Amino acid sequence: MTSAILEKVYTIKTLNDLSKSGFNVFSDNYKFDNEIDNPDAILLRSFNMHDGDFGDALKAIARAGAGVNNIPVDKFTEKGVVVFNTPGANANAVKELVLTTLMASSRNLFAGIEWTKTLTADGEKVPKLVEAGKKQFVGKEIKGKTLGVIGLGAVGALVANDALNLDMNVIGFDPFMSVDTAWNLSSNVQRAITLEELYANCDFITVHVPFTDETGGMFNEDIFKIMKPGVHILNFSRGELVNEKDIEVALKEGKVGKYITDFPNENILNMENVIPIPHLGASTKESEENCAIMAARQIKDFLETGNIKNSVNFPRIALPYSGKRRLTVFHKNVPNMVGQITLVLSEFNLNIADMVNRSRGEYAYTMVDIEDNVNGDVIPSLEEKVNQIPGIVILRII
Template sequence: MFKIQTLNKIAPEGLALFPRDSYEIASEILNPDAVLVRSAEMHETDIPMSVKAIARAGAGVNNIPVPKCTEKGIVVFNTPGANANAVKELVLAALLFSSRPVTKAAEWVKTLIGKGDEIPALAEKGKSQFVGPEIKGKTLGVIGLGAIGAMVANDALALGMDVIGYDPFISVDGAWSLSCNVHKAETLDALLAKTDYITIHIPQTNETKGFINAEKLRLMKKGVRILNFARGGLVNNADMIAAINEGQVACYVTDFADEELLKTENVICLPHLGASTPEAEDNCAFMAVRQLMDFLENGNITNSVNFPKCRIDGPIPQDGVRLCIANKNVPNMIGQITSILANAKLNISSMTNQNKADVAYNLIDVEDKLGPEVIENLINIDGVIAVREIPGRKHTIPVTEED
């Protein structure tokens, strides 16, 4: 029986994927095998020793102490792309109301309450103060061409915009999903100088914090409109406010509210609505649950932020075990592991090893049961972080690449 702790309300449709005869799910649970989380802050949380994985039902993992998890051999999953359409639709809406002052117009019309029959004439007379340009024919710069950025770029083309993209780390999947009509910016500075609108879709790291700052704002066209639905810390708010007050930036739309931003004219703050759709919540839950099940039952890793993608698609030997070994990415680890198994006269039927930065992960199918001394010897290898054995059985949990 696997125990799953939920730290937030997770979409019931996703939780329903867990077979109730082999999984226990609760918000208060002792010694969980895994944790399902959305936005709950975990940096000060005492994570039990029993936890083998944490799955974030969303893309960002800022609320999870990833380095600490890696040291303990805890695999941290996220769900990239599961909420991409929800965020994309909000970005497209922001493109429109950054140009056409729809929100201001809607607020102003409400001031006409009580005017009765005069309202139509007063509304017609007052509309001139809410004029804004069309987006068709304008140039949009998309910084970051992952799942969301690529979708925004493609749909902006369909709306008649000229689109320039910048992403020096674009994945093969990202490149395949991107329209051939999206222009490639050779440098970030070139994109900043040419675009009328800019939308940011990159992760927030120590290197990208304050990514949009005074220096970059000076490179942009006067009257540029900027959208940030990625992470609040990517923009230096003080520099943004100064650029707005100077007229360099015509409008800033962000999904991350801040006291000073709320006080600033021509800033539109939303309450982190990007993934706030029932479809996105369901999709994130589905993906997170499937990834957890595949890891707990088969040892496979898909969409981890701290461990490499690694899987064996075949069944675990019914009379044997599958070893899941996390270790530091240093030389001779595989040799030491296989030597211990050979000395115990254990036959390896399948094996795969993958690495990511400073860590590596091994899946090894052994045709016989292991004695406790073998596990102990593996754990005692200098550089091994965690060892888990999964006994053979008749069924596995299939997870497709689309998941």
Template sequence: MVFSVRTFNNINQIGLKELGNKFQIDGDQAVNPDAFIIRSENLHGVDFPENLKAIARAGAGTNNIPIEEATAQGIVVFNTPGANANAVKEAVLASILLSARDYIGATAWTNTLSGDDVPKQVEAGKKQFAGTEITGKTLGVIGLGAIGARIANDARRLGMNVLGYDPYVSVETAWSISSHVKRVDDLKDIFTQSDYITVHVPLNDSTRELFNAQAFALMKKGTTIINFARGELVNHQDLFDAIATGVVGHYVTDFGTEDLLNQPHITVFPHVGGSTEEAELNCAIAAGQTIRRFMETGEITNSVNFPNMHQALSTPFRITLINKNVPNMVAKISTAVSSLNINIDNILNRSKGDYAYTMLDLDESDKEKITALAEQFEADENIVKVRIIERIK
């Protein structure tokens, strides 16, 4: 069986080789593909093909994908967390240094000079760009995931005092964070104590406009805020007010909107935080590996709408089900299997929100019986998508 994959945007070709020879990259020519691999393509309002089973985002953010609609249609959405973490880390550290010394403003001013006495003009005017050093300053990191943890560790190595806030930090990430990074349990500690604040959290109802008038009121004069996460984390009107009063000395963001452009004390980058050759390759490789594993085995890794599911396939057939998370589904599944005198070798069922994912490994080599079972499942109104996976010999 050959799987059809449609790619959007410019996906690194080396990364796509991770798919292997059982996948056909059809690009825009794909009529009814099994999977999408995308970067920044906006899928909101897109009608998903009937055959679509998976979407892999070559990056961490998935705001460009209608998650609820995909889930309701039984489409598993993946991302590649951590694949561009080093690139974003370096962008944030560069932003801290740029804001501390105003290198961008200094360069722009220097390029306005002319005449034989440019060196004399430089010496006379350079005092306006006397900045500060970051050693000894306090950096507050909101969100200690793959990106935030790296920033916290490297900022410490640059001589900064680092505060970290993340009530949901994983055990694995916690082990990777330097013991010199001080964890705080209250976000207010970040706002009140930091000279620089960088934010690395997803956008949701609890984080939208996290930086608002109440947050700015707690900050020191001249605080620098760096946002390489999501533009909507900051209330722009409250930001402008905080800049006008001197509370915010500099705002650096990777998310440009018209109201932010050509404003004093605001630096806007064109969404390039994760745009390095290395990051794009890492994201493409991770996306390719994820799609291949899912399509060939049904296993799920790094999905944003379904739980991680790992189970070695050792039986002739596996059936995977995406079903509504309603009572007695596992019992109904088992009854359907036994009605065809098929033995269940292993069953794994986990839910996430309103939907669940089931991997059903069957000790049965008769494909006609497996097909008949799948047809029973497809007739169930609570089962959204059914797949038959044959073990690769």
């Protein structure tokens, strides 16, 4: 059980080099120090935080990217540290690479390029060799073919919409699709009721879901039997979604025509008809700028107002900030917690101007704006009283 009153100067530790555009978000009362042991917040990309100790003052972590497997989220949740990611900031970059490799693989472009590089005859003979050998790389156009999109989040929805514009038929599957995504998704995307329906009807399948116990190895021997022979599978989400032993057999037998993955390893590189991409999905200057700016804005908003957006461990919550004294309380999601907090405020004769509470699993987050001017001398006593409530994880007074 801890508490913290934000200072006028906030310290930010950066664990990776980030686009300078992100730092432009912050005002002069933010200081950046890569060596600080006890920062208010941390900005990072892929730095491994599992073995580090980052001090008791830490209030927030923002990952400039979508995946947070490099962050011990559960540990920080127990300490009341909010962990942000930046979903959608790199969506266009990933979408472009998905569609690029989809078309290139269908036209056998990668194999053709590698073959052409092996032609060592004199310059005047190379054109003849090209003309004689190009037949082995005859491919297929994607127009009129069917693309299956598993996961219609920020990336999947963009892929689906643009594939329609390329005159493809698109079937989508996402039982957890958000309202925001539904608004942005074309009505021409066909809805698959089951994954089996999608698997059985698609020439290309691209997957955009997180790695969980449920999705791990979702592409396996049983699933490959359902798919159309020669299907191309594109994986720009996580390598663990695909059972490598099973897909190796499926590739050899022609059940899977090509496997395009952004997550190569020793096993994958030794397989036939694999197109290994060196994890370039989000590797564009624009994507890095978008992620850095989004991460920085989330950190700044949280430190200054307590509002939370795109957190992987705290509930999404927002309350317009009017400059009044604000209590933000991260606590166990148990009955009568809000009542106990408001009771303490009444004991100090403090009137509530506004309040919001949201829960997420075992935890909840409450923000309370106080109508009255709160004398600084009262704050320590108020903090102490609130922290005596069983189940309080961390209290901040802004």
